[in-house]
Every structure is written in structure tokens, then in C-alpha cells.
Amino acid sequence: MSDSLLQSHRYGKRAIRLVHVARDGERHFLTDLDVDIALTGDLESTYLTGDNTGVLTTDAQKNTVYAFAKQYGVERIEDFALLLARHFVRSQPTVSRSRVGISQHRWDRITPQHSFVRQDGERRTVAVTHDADETWVVGGLSGLTLLNSTGSEFRGFVKDEYTTLPETTDRIMATSVSANWRYRETAGDFDTWHADIRRALVTGFAETYSRSLQQTLYAMGEKVLNTCPAVVEVRLSLPNQHHIPVDLSHFGLDNPNEVFVATDQPHGLIEGALMREGVPAADPAWW
């Protein structure tokens, strides 16, 4: 009767909150993660008939995260995601592909022993995709908010009938960086790589004299590829967080880029992906 086809599907547990404490005598190490899991495979029957024979419950997926944290520890999120992603495919005959995403909250020490303060906003992230043939590791960061109070212009653009924006040779440029990058390998020095890439993004933003946020995006991505040979592809999503100079002329005051309104709505959004020449695309990595 129906001619419906189940074209694609996946399922899993999201927002698994894991805090792990490792001890070296009096000195503790704190790791604080949000873990997301998605699985797919030979699971049509649960969609079509409710037959759950091949279904690993999302509750068991969650339990696996906690048990693995105890058994293997949680040092680097890239390794922990790899461990989990491989486990689900290896242990479940019905699961052909897994994706494990992790977002790490940062805590800094306030004593050498066991006291910490959380740094909100920026997160280190990873998404590992794994199937029988291939494994992809996509590192990342989100919530890194950067601002240049000068060194940015915006001129020479199209003037159609709806264009009223004045050209400017000096403006604030601000954005909250979301960056994801695909590693060439599935093992390596992820801590150093992440630190190097973060530095490349920050200096790429700060050191580029910008004629558009598009240009800054490309400069940041290029700097990542030039800095870290382990990266073969980088994707950036940069909201343009507009800062509008306030017109103070009604009050007899000029405003040479001193007083701004910061606005959220609307905002620009610039997105771009850069790859090394000759590297094959890897769509499943971004699944």
C-alpha cells in the first residue's frame, strides 16, 4: 500500500555528561565532557516493525561511556572518542557505522591539589566517524570569541537598490569561531596539534588586515593548513557580530569609533571549507 522507503536513519544517546577525576597523590586531574553517540547499520526492522532484536539501547551506550571512563581513563578526547566509536561497530553485528562527538569543558587549576575554576565559552571538540573500512577524526573548537577594534575595513561592494550601508575604512570586527578540521591520521599528538591550530586561528584573526570577514576566514584556514601538517581540511563558521557606532551628533558629540552598540540580531554568517590540494574529499567524516 505504501511506497515509502527508509532512505537513511541513525540513532543514539546525546548529552551524556561525564566528569572524570584522576589522582596523582594529592594532585587531581579533572576532565569534564559532553558525549554524543550516533549509530547506524542493519536496523531497518525496528523502524518498520518495532523488532528490536538488533538494537543496542541508548541507555547501554551511555553506560559504556561511564564504564570505559573507569577502565581506560579519559586523557585526550580524540582517543576516548576513537575507543568508543570502534567499540560499537566491533561489538554490535548490526552496527556498521558509528559517530562519537565530544565537547570538552575547560577547567583551570586554582590550587596545585584539587580545586578548579571553569572557563566557559570556548570548548575543545572532536567527532570520530568509524566503519569497517575507514576511520575519520575531526578535531575542533567552538565558542572562541575574538575581536579586533581596528584593522578592518569594508569597501568596494555591490551597490544595488537595497544597499544603504556606508563604506568604511575602520570598523570593529568580532566573531565567535566554530572550527572543525580533519586530521590525516587517527593517532598522533592531538594535544600539541590542538594547541597549534588554536594559535593559528587566533593569530590568523588578529594579524590579518581585513577587507571582509570572508578574507579573514580564508586567512585563518590557510594558517591552520600551513601550521599543522596533520590537518588536511578545515571548515570555519564565523558569525559577523556587528558593532554599530552610535550616532551621537544629536548631542553635539562626534564618535570617532569610540562608542558602539553590540548587536545579536541580525548577524552575518560566513562559512567556508579549505582543503589541501590533492586530498580526496571525505563526506562521511562530516556525517
Next chain:
Amino acid sequence: MSDSLLQSHRYGKRAIRLVHVARDGERHFLTDLDVDIALTGDLESTYLTGDNTGVLTTDAQKNTVYAFAKQYGVERIEDFALLLARHFVRSQPTVSRSRVGISQHRWDRITPQHSFVRQDGERRTVAVTHDADETWVVGGLSGLTLLNSTGSEFRGFVKDEYTTLPETTDRIMATSVSANWRYRETAGDFDTWHADIRRALVTGFAETYSRSLQQTLYAMGEKVLNTCPAVVEVRLSLPNQHHIPVDLSHFGLDNPNEVFVATDQPHGLIEGALMREGVPAADPAWW
């Protein structure tokens, strides 16, 4: 020196807040929208060199939304998105593809004239993608939160070493529906279609005796395809909003599914796409 390639890119304005009032004598009609615009095309030079010659500013994109609202009115979001999406490609030689997404806030009348109350949560949505060759209209809704207090079981699943979830023959099933569907055509009776599809989703959820949320997802999608011939593909994303029966045995009380804790973290997430047989895929529609 660099071997970086700009693989893909797009840019535009997001979160454009538009409220439109139409008047029929004393009787007013209110439309309240969030509009997102993304454009791509022959724009590499702004990324590579900051040459903005071909760049339509995101500010002008925003202005176009407001000017078109005045010139053409805003009756159905599908038509308004089509109008905007076509305009950007048609009017800008550098723009080869546009995407216009709209999310509509619902307001109900409290008087026959000009007083309204907002209904939060559920939104009607649309995403139109347009290029020289083709136009795709993806209708949708989000934030529709449904609950069955019985009529749901979960049994017969895999028991691996990390499975502790007890089987159950009676549980609460709750989800917040995000649904997107691709229309066959770019013109038609979008209001009736949306109402029919919404009803199909709600009754598909309410009337399915559920052995898993996966099964419910498929039943809802199938009902959409069976109900509305104008739809060729539907994609659903259903969080499993767990309601956990409280163990009251410590207090000498049984709890035959009367008292629950509603939890947000973690939650399941079930995703699936259904297509009519023989319909070709349309990746750009989901860009």
C-alpha cells in the same frame, strides 16, 4: 607557497526579525518571522584577496527582506522565501545559488481586531534553495512537543555487558518533533498542505502503539507521505525525552506509572528520512 583550496563557501544574513501588519479595516493580520539568507557563487576573490566587487552586503540582504515585505506582503512563508531566493540569484551575476530559511512565530487572535497572543514552542518553517536550473521547497515544523502516557513498550533489545535497562511493557513516550519535508512542486496550497502534514504527524504519533521510537518515527513519516501527495520526502529528528518512574519503595509506596522525573540530559535522538519510491534524491534541497 600555500596549497590550500577553497572547497566551498557561503555567506549571508541570519536572524532577520520581521513583523508585518496587514489591515482589512479594523481587522489586522500579524505575521512574525525570523529570516535567514545564504548565498554562494563566483565569490572566491573576496575570500582570497578581499576584493568585494561581487559582494552583495548582508545588510542589503536584510533591507531586501523589509522592502519586499512592504511591496509584496507576507502571506505564506513558502511564497515569501521563493520570492527572496529567486531575487538574489536573478539580480546578482555573482550569485549562483541562494537559500532562504524562514521560521514563523505563531500568534492567535484575542479580539477580532488587533490584539494577539503568541503561541511559543512550535514553529512553521521553510527552506527554499534556488539556482539557475532548479528550485526546491522544504517545508517543516519544529518544537512540536508530544507525549503518550501509555501505549509504548520497549522490549526484545540487545543485552550486551553494559545493558542494565529493564524491559518495559508500559512507559511514557515523549518527543519534540522536528520535521522537514520536500515538496514536489514550487507552487500550491501550502497552508492546507502544512495543516494536513501537521495532523499526520500528530495522529501518527498518537495512534501508533509503539515498540520503539524508531517505529513511531517511521509511522509518522509514512503517514505524511500517505496523507499529502505533494510531499516526496520527509526527514524527522525525534529526541527521546525520557520520563523515569520514581522508585518510591523506600517510602512503602508502589508506583504503577504515576510519578515520573522528566529529564533533559542525556536524551536519545532518533533520526530518519523517508522517500517515495522512484523519486530522485535532491541533495541541494538540504544544503
Next chain:
Amino acid sequence: MSDSLLQSHRYGKRAIRLVHVARDGERHFLTDLDVDIALTGDLESTYLTGDNTGVLTTDAQKNTVYAFAKQYGVERIEDFALLLARHFVRSQPTVSRSRVGISQHRWDRITPQHSFVRQDGERRTVAVTHDADETWVVGGLSGLTLLNSTGSEFRGFVKDEYTTLPETTDRIMATSVSANWRYRETAGDFDTWHADIRRALVTGFAETYSRSLQQTLYAMGEKVLNTCPAVVEVRLSLPNQHHIPVDLSHFGLDNPNEVFVATDQPHGLIEGALMREGVPAADPAWW
């Protein structure tokens, strides 16, 4: 050495999520609550020395909510809050005053049996304060968003050197109502009262030709007092959700209040409290 005094203190559990299902054969009744508890009393020693002898754990407070839901059911939030507030003072010698706040999520039926849809945004609320001498019941609602698309002006205000706002004889007025009202009694027909008060607020907003949101606030509060004799005091907090007409003159278009930008930041905020003449104040009710 220290001359610090503990001037005031309270403690308790917040954000207790309770979903209760009552059954009348096939027909189910769903209640969905967030419960907050705060207790104070003869508890200085836990603050000063960490002596917990008199401390009822916040975990036990949470358990009490679930156990009482099973034992007594949850029909009206005012009664359930009274039950809990009295219990903590009565059962704990160290607790001299309790406050129980409840915020109710609204679910509407989609079938006569056991399927429901959530209505987000507006909540029914209550806050009961109880001590040995007195009990106060403060009913309320929050998140009721109302808009008049005309029938509002704003003129005749102060023009100081920083005033640039033009006077207007026609504008949109929109607000998200937070209202709290103190009942004269601790028992009565809370369902009818709540419905009557809500209607008074809505019609007070819709039917007042408004010269300022302040005037509308007073009209709404007065209507509550005139409509519901059970109320002795009402407090309103009304954000002015500005809708700014877009200047379309650059595009050769006029804009006679048809096209608006809805803004969040900044917003006005108007607050006011109305009491019946001769009624004594009751500060602890608002603790």
C-alpha cells in the same frame, strides 16, 4: 576575631521536575511541574561550624515531592504547594519558615485518552510561604506574550537633551506578562480564580487604549482586583518589547506601520504593585 553576623539564610532544592499521570480508565490526566523549595529556621550551626544535626537534606526535600505526589495526587498547584510548605515546618523542629514555588507546564489533549501536546511559553505559577503564624498564597503566571498592533500612542513626555524619540500616535505595543497576586485566603476555587484573573489581564491589555505601558499596567492590575475579590494585591512586571517601524524611504517606499523590526535588546521594563485599600502589607509572602 571576626565580627561577621549571619544576617539571613535559606536553603533548599530547586528545579525538581515532576510529571504525574492520573488515570480514569482509559482517560489519563497529565500534570507537569517544576518545584522549588526554600527553608529557613534555627540552622545557624551548619553555617558556622558545619554541624548538620538540624539539616533536612535537599535530597529528602526532593523525595518528599515525589512521595506526596503519589500519596495525595497533584490536582491544583496551589494545594500541592500548601501541602508541601506545611509539611516541612510541621515535621522539622529546626525549620521555622518554608517557601514552595511551583511552575506548571501546560499540556493540551490531542486524544480523549492518553495523548497530549505541550503549550510552551505561558506557565501557571504559585509561591506559598508558611510559618507558625501565617500562610500566604501568591498565584501567578509568566510568559504570556501579548501584542496590540494599534491602539497605543506615546506622547507628551519629557524632552531633555538626550531625548530623540519622536512622539507617536500609533505604535505596536507588545509585552510578556509576569503577574503575581496574593490571595486573601489559603483555600478556595483556585482554578476558577486563575482563569478569571488571566482573562482580566488579557482583556485589560487588549481593551485599554494606551498612552503608555505604565497606564496599561495599572489598567491590567485594576481589572484583576475588580474581577476577583479573592485577590488583595497584584504585582506586574511588563517588558516593553519594542517593535520599530523600518525606514523604507531609501527604497522609495512609505511604511505606514506595516513593516517592523522586533527587538530584544534593549527593552523597557515597567513594574508596579497594586493593593486594595486598607489591606495590610505582607512582606513575607514575597520572600
Next chain:
Amino acid sequence: MSDSLLQSHRYGKRAIRLVHVARDGERHFLTDLDVDIALTGDLESTYLTGDNTGVLTTDAQKNTVYAFAKQYGVERIEDFALLLARHFVRSQPTVSRSRVGISQHRWDRITPQHSFVRQDGERRTVAVTHDADETWVVGGLSGLTLLNSTGSEFRGFVKDEYTTLPETTDRIMATSVSANWRYRETAGDFDTWHADIRRALVTGFAETYSRSLQQTLYAMGEKVLNTCPAVVEVRLSLPNQHHIPVDLSHFGLDNPNEVFVATDQPHGLIEGALMREGVPAADPAWW
């Protein structure tokens, strides 16, 4: 006909977003604030009749913030709030009392010149209340999230019939500090004081071996009063952000406080106010 009395009222602008850039040659200084204003006084007539003769528009209040930022600069939020609060009372005959609240976003330098990174989460705050007779300055901070991974126990509490929490001699203690403190004076070295008080809060949390979060709250408050003579009163609000050890015994694993679930709902909330002996209360400061 009506016996309604307007018992109290206030109005103003909220969420005024101000970003200020000061320049010392190539070196820029960035200040990023949210400003809230509330005014009260002889303004009943606008509530009762819509007569706006004495109303300073909230739009003018906003303009004043931007104009003052240009005229006087924005160095310390305490001084800027004082300037604004005094202005409204001084310049408007109908305004008898003003309150100006400011919450400061923190930006750190990434270059010596004009590039910055935002530190989210923690904010420095101030609330100044001013009338003809008196001025109160309440400094503060919010969003300072602290965690001790040991050094916290919870024992010896009441065991009523709803108590199931096991006693523990070792647990994680975590909280997000909201602290407000009243200064003795309206002028002084606010930067140093804020730094000293913040350090007192952090070390008070980290160095207290805690038998309850109540005890930790008092220790933090006492340390503030002992550290900073300029403070006469401090109020703390500390959510208890529960970290629950995961039961791994099903998987043959013990869990000696290594693996935790971090939870948001429900949470404890501990609130307390400490004053120096002999200092008179100052209710309007907390208006």
C-alpha cells in the same frame, strides 16, 4: 469605584549593550557592558491616566548611557554607574530614586595593540542606588564556577522518613558563585577591592574543608569581610551543582570517586547574607 492603590512602581531601560574603545596610540582598551536602569518617583499620573508629563523616556535613558560613555569614558563600572544614577535624580524633578546596574563582559588581550578574546561565564557587576539622601554601591560577580574534587563531606544530617541519601566523607563540591557586597563608601579603589574580594571568595571556597555547602558559604563570606574593610555586607547565592558517582558495580567495576554524572536538575540552592556587627541594614541598596 475602584479601591486600588498603586503601592509601588518603577520603570526603565534594560539590556543596554555598550562597547567602548579607548585609544592610547596603537594600544586600545576595550570595555563591554550590559546596563540596566530603573527609576521611580512622582510618576503616578502616567500609571493612572497616561499623563506622560514627568516621564523621561527609556529611549532617552539609553541615549544618556551612550553619550556619557563618550563624554566621561568608561573606566570602572562602579564610577560609571554612580555617574548615571546621580544624573537621573539630579536632572529630573519627578525622579526621586534611581538604580543603575551594570554587568561587565571580560575581554583579555591577545596582542598588545587591538586584538582581544572574550572570557565568558564570570562577570563583574555593580548596582548603584541613589536618592536625595543616600547613595549605595553594591559590587558583585556572577558566573564564577568553582569545584573541589575532594575535601568535602556531608554527614550527621536529619534522617526523616523521606531521607535516602547516604552519608559521605568524600564528595565533589561544585557551585557557580553569585556574590554581591555593599561598600561602606561611594568612592575608592574599586579595582583593587574587586580583585581582593574575588580572591577571598576563591580561596574561601578552595581552602575550606567543607561539612556542608552552608559552611562553605559562611567561610567565603567571612573571608570577604576579613579581607576587605571597605565591605560592610555580603550576600551569596550558591547552587549546589551535584556530581553523582556512577554505580559501575553492574559491570564488575568499583568507582572510588573517579567517574561522575554532572547534573543540572534538580540542584540545591544555599543563600546567605553576612554583615559586620553594628552596621545598620540598608534595604534600598538591594532594591
